[in-house]
Amino acid sequence: MLAEHGPALARLAASYTRTASDRDDLLQEIALALWKALPGFRGESSLRTFLYRVAHNRAISYVVRRRIRFTSDIDELQIRDPRPSVETGLVQQEKHRRLMDAVRRLPLGHRQVVTLTLEGLDYAEIAQVLGISETNVGVRLSRARQKLKEYLEAKP
Amino acid sequence: MTDWQELAVEWREESPAAPLPDLRARVARESRNMRLLVAADVLVTIVIGGGVIGWALRAHQTSVTVLACATWTFLAVAWAFGVVNRANNWRPSTADTNAFLDLSIRRCRASISMVHFGVVLWMAEMAFNLTWVYRELSMPLAEFLRLWGVIAGFAATLAFLAASFWYRRKQRAELAGLLAIKKQVE
Helix, strand or coil: CHHHHHHHHHHHHHHHCCCHHHHHHHHHHHHHHHHHHHHHCCCCCCHHHHHHHHHHHHHHHHHHHHCCCCCCCHHHCCCCCCCCCCCCCHHHHHHHHHHHHHHHHCCHHHHHHHHHHHCCCCHHHHHHHHCCCHHHHHHHHHHHHHHHHHHHHCCC | CCHHHHHHHHHCCCCCCCCCCCHHHHHHHHHHHHHHHHHHHHHHHHHHHHHHHHHHHHHCCHHHHHHHHHHHHHHHHHHHHHHHHHCCCCCCCCCCHHHHHHHHHHHHHHHHHHHHHHHHHHHHHHHHHHHHHHHHHCCCHHHHHCCHHHHHHHHHHHHHHHHHHHHHHHHHHHHHHHHHHHHHHC
16 A cells, blocks of 8 residues: 555655655654554545545644744755656656645645645545535635746746 | 646656655554553552552551542542543544644643643642651751752652643644644635
8 A cells, every 4th residue: 555655645745844854754654654544444435535634634743743834935945855766857857846846835725735636636535635625625726726826937 | 638637747757765664663662652651650550559558557547548548639630630631632643634633733732731730730749748748757847848858859849840841832832833734724
């Protein structure tokens, strides 16, 4: 399960943190939380919804404990993964970095719906993960889209 | 492709790899630590509570019986407060994030209440114990205050107050963080 969803969880962890080492720490905490929570899963929701709930809850606890500030200041977002990718070109890497930086600048409520949308969850699933209505998901996504466009179109 | 689909493709281009921990070992270690904490609680109750009852039964003195009753009252109050305070503050990681956030906030507030209660209980216990010992020893106050046991009691009180203050500060900072996040997701 971790092998299958690992990359998605790593991206989620990256959206909550500012450095690669914090991301790795958080990912490990998420893995541990899932390990403990999985025996209690009774199929009340889809496995994917369940995974993302646990992951987001663990991420919230992590940022509160570590007092990681959510910032919209692009200069503070010095996230550079020192490990070079052998699978993607430099252009794709740069595109992903700009997208990740833009996502990190969003307020948390928007960031959560955006990351879940980008991972392929539909409105109903996102509403289940976050405990909000589907209408609220739509409203947040609409606002987030405008902000993202603004951030991505700004000069690097 | 819609905007979101294009962005999703870009988003999923990167799959950062991160080493996963030895989960079994970590879960086993955390379970062992939790069991040790519970065992320590029970041990302290048995040693102090059992010890004072044993003394009361051997001594056959009213003052020692009073001490035993007071000790068990303090223990019972501490345990009861702990149970009541923890009730409804259990924080399942599988709740939706809104519910999880609310529960985390409640739990933080409960921890802060626990600190305040702990300080009040400690001071009440110290006041009772010092008064009881002073009456039993029947010595001048100045001399009583110079006894090593009394000095140790004051030192322990200072250490306990410092630790309580530190822990309350930590919990308040966590509560502030949670409330800030709650504002962001509303």
